[in-house]
Structures are given as C-alpha cells and as structure tokens.
Amino acid sequence: MSRSAPVVPAAALLTVALALTLTSCTGGGGEAGAARGSAGLRDPYFPRLGNGGYDASHYALTLDYDPEADASLRGTAVITARATRDLASFNLDLKGLDVEAVAVDGVTARWKRAGQELTVTPERGLDDGETFRTTVRYSGTPETLTDPDGSREGWLPTADGALALGEPAGSMAWFPGNHHPSDKAAYDLTVTVPEGLRAVSNGELTGESTRDGRTTFSWRTAEPMASYVATLAIGEFEIRRSTVGGRSTRLPVYVAVDPSQVEESRAVLGRIPEVVRWAEGNFGPYPFSSTGAIVDRPGDSAYALETQNRPVFPGAPDLSLLVHELAHQWYGDSVTPKSWRDMWLNEGFATYAEWLWEEDHGGDSAQEVFDALYEGDHFADAASNEAVWDFPPARPPSAARISDSPVYERGAMVLHKVREAVGDDAFFELIRGWAAAHRHGNADTADFTAYAEKFAEEAAPGADLTPVWDDWLYGDGKPPLA
Known part of the structure; x- marks a missing residue:
C-alpha cells in the first residue's frame, strides 16, 4: 500500500463493531x-x-x-x-x-x-x-x-x-x-x-x-x-x-485505465516492463503469472494498494509509487504477513525498493536517503521528520497506526542497517532468498530475523545483526548511529 500524501500514509485498516441482532x-x-x-x-x-x-x-x-x-x-x-x-x-x-x-x-x-x-x-x-x-x-x-x-x-x-x-x-x-x-x-x-x-x-x-x-x-x-x-x-x-521480456518469458501485462486518466498515465504505465525486469534483478523471479495496473479516477480511493497482479492507483501514479506497489508483489503479496503486526515486512521492503530504484537510476543513494531521514531533512516539515521515531516498526501501538511512518520509513532503515552489516552482495542475496523461501506463503518478523541471522552466519561471518533488531526494529526512540 502507499499513502495519499507524501507524509502520512492513508492505511486500509478496519475496526468492526459487532451487532447484537442474530x-x-x-x-x-x-x-x-x-x-x-x-x-x-x-x-x-x-x-x-x-x-x-x-x-x-x-x-x-x-x-x-x-x-x-x-x-x-x-x-x-x-x-x-x-x-x-x-x-x-x-x-x-x-x-x-x-x-x-x-x-x-x-x-x-x-x-x-x-x-x-x-x-x-x-x-x-x-x-x-x-x-x-x-x-x-x-x-x-x-x-x-x-x-x-x-x-x-x-x-x-x-x-x-x-x-x-x-x-x-x-x-x-x-x-x-x-x-x-x-x-x-x-x-x-x-x-x-x-x-x-x-x-x-x-x-x-x-x-x-x-x-x-x-x-x-x-x-x-x-x-x-x-x-x-x-x-x-x-x-x-x-x-x-x-508483455515483459527478459527473465520472465512473455509475462503478460494487463492495464485498465479510466478514460480520464489515459493520457496522464500513458508514459509511467509504459514503464511497467522496465520496473518488473529491474525488480527481478534485485528480488528474484516475478512470483505471479501476470502483472499490470488498474488506474481509476482521483478521489475514487485515497490511497494506492498492492492488489495482487495489478495494483490499484487513484489517478495516474508517479514512477516512485509504481515501483513501490510492484515491489509489493514480492513482499506483501507473495510473501504475506502472518498477522497485521508484521506490516513493516510489506511496507519497509516496498519503501526500500523505492530507495534502490533511485540509487540505480541516477537519484540519491539509499545511504543518502537514510542519512536525510536520520538527520531530519527528508520531509518538508519537522513534525513529519520526528514522526519516523514515534514507535519501533515491529511494535505499532494500535490498529490505527500500523501504516504510520515508522512502518514505512523506519522499516526501510532496518533493511539498510542489515545491508550495512552484511555487505551489498550478501544483502541482495538475502532478500532474494527471503522472497524465494516464503514464496506464496506467510511469514512474520521472527521468521525474518531468524532467516537473516542464519544467512549472515554463512554468507557474512562476523556480521552482528543483534543491534539492528534491538535498536532499529524493536527499540524505542531514535537509535544512536554505531
């Protein structure tokens, strides 16, 4: 899922009042x-x-x-x-x-x-x-x-x-x-x-x-x-x-666009094959039998959502949003959380995919985005920069906040700290292996930390992930930089 504004995510959460009539x-x-x-x-x-x-x-x-x-x-x-x-x-x-x-x-x-x-x-x-x-x-x-x-x-x-x-x-x-x-x-x-x-x-x-x-x-x-x-x-x-060529042999692309959004969305949706090929290089083979998008009118919903095979967008998306929702096909749709406590496994991964895309296409590096978030220079206002530290990504305080900024931005920061700890080559092997190990299944945060630790023992001897979990994933407040 993504947010209707650049600062606060418009989540798709639910509190149901139980009726008394039978x-x-x-x-x-x-x-x-x-x-x-x-x-x-x-x-x-x-x-x-x-x-x-x-x-x-x-x-x-x-x-x-x-x-x-x-x-x-x-x-x-x-x-x-x-x-x-x-x-x-x-x-x-x-x-x-x-x-x-x-x-x-x-x-x-x-x-x-x-x-x-x-x-x-x-x-x-x-x-x-x-x-x-x-x-x-x-x-x-x-x-x-x-x-x-x-x-x-x-x-x-x-x-x-x-x-x-x-x-x-x-x-x-x-x-x-x-x-x-x-x-x-x-x-x-x-x-x-x-x-x-x-x-x-x-x-x-x-x-x-x-x-x-x-x-x-x-x-x-x-x-x-x-x-x-x-x-x-x-x-x-x-x-x-x-169709998408390359690693996926003639993967079908099916796109449905409201007539009012056709011209505005044509260029960005035309890049779906490029984004999928790039994502396969980072995350492994595309996990489904087709891809695409649904673009409805602005206002029909207040947020984009990673609906399986073809994400839904309220109006023409920008490229970063397209990357985010397509990354969810690996992280969220194929590897799906066991409970709603594990939302950061969806949103942290998809947000980090945005950073990786920018890094690979002439924009800021993931390290530069991380530094801007840490220093409080990422968002235009101070309140939004401070909101990143409101709670640890693995412990949202309530149902109303499981799609708040810590789940997205700080969740992505957790992944960047893992990357720092194990090195680039091992990190990309890790996230590809994670997507493959739980393909079409469910996983929770404990599954991820156990997988990462076992992987690090073999691929990056000496890497210590304990501070990442203690300070960045589960720790309260703004962690110190090591």
Missing part, C-alpha cells in the same frame, strides 16, 4: 464431540478477523452488479476448505449484505449472523482433514467501511461503477470468507455488469461474453492470494496489453 434459519446439527471453529484468529490488532478450524483453498465467486439499478450486488460464493479439526460449526467473515441460503457439500446448513460473523452449522459434523465446500447465496448493497485511521475500504462506489479494496478486511464487504492474511487461496471470479462497462480483477481474464445487454467477465487467480489484496474494479476502462 438472524437464523433452520437446518441440522453437528456430530457429537466436534467443536465450533473459532470466530477470530486473535490477530494482535484485529482479533475478530479470520476464523479457526479450517483452511480455505479456493473461492469461486459469481457476482452480478448494476450500478444504476439500486447498486445492488447479487452473489454466490463457493468456498473450498479443509477442516483442521473436528468441526460441528464454523464461521465466515461477512459484513452487511443479506444471506439467502447456505449449504455445505450441497446439503442445506443452519446459519446465524452476529455482526461480521456468519456461523454455519452443517447437517453433519466435519472430520479433521476433510475437504468440504460451502455455498453462500447473498445480495444487497455492499458497504463502504471506515478504518481506525479514517480511511475507506470495502466497496467504494465510483462515478461509473465501483471499486473493491480490502486492506485489511474490506473484502468481507463483498464476499464471505476467511478474511485474514494467514489464510491464502486461489480464486475464480465471474462478474456480470451492464454492457459497456468492464469488470477487472486479479489474475488472468479467462472469458468475456455479452448477452441481452449484459457482459460477463471471468478471472482466475491460480496462485495463493490473501483476501485483502483481492480487488474488483467496475466501470469504463481503456485496456492495454503488452
């Missing part, structure tokens, strides 16, 4: 001795997000949306998952929208609602290790959600359609699921909209057909994806297709 329908019960899956994964900042007792592997979403006909969304979600314990019931995250029917393996199931929780009780209990499919039919007007820092996510109406953004939990505003970054899955998305509009999502476009004034688009994301980087953009778009 809605239920009839059905059967679970097997004796089975348990209820937990209604949250106890994330340090969003404890109600996600659900325990199962691991989702695939979402098949079929949606129908007409922005001019009461802006109502009709959907069917088929969620394939594997039980990780004996289950009498389990939960899905779904905010708003009306549930019409729920079935498990084709058999009608009981369900009830409480705030964002949809509790499903299948006719029979599920055994540990069993694969099952849950079908939820739903409809209604999707909600725009407000994060703890005041930014907006979920379903964002636009002048010609809608834009769905999900960090950290906005995706539950438009489909039910296990909406925590630790549970990644493949996706098939089929969306029907009025003829003349387009529906753009993650992955590859596998089908497009028009009938009776309605056009259906089918998208497939085969690589595992966290729900917070799933997106759907509905509206009028100019489509540009190209």
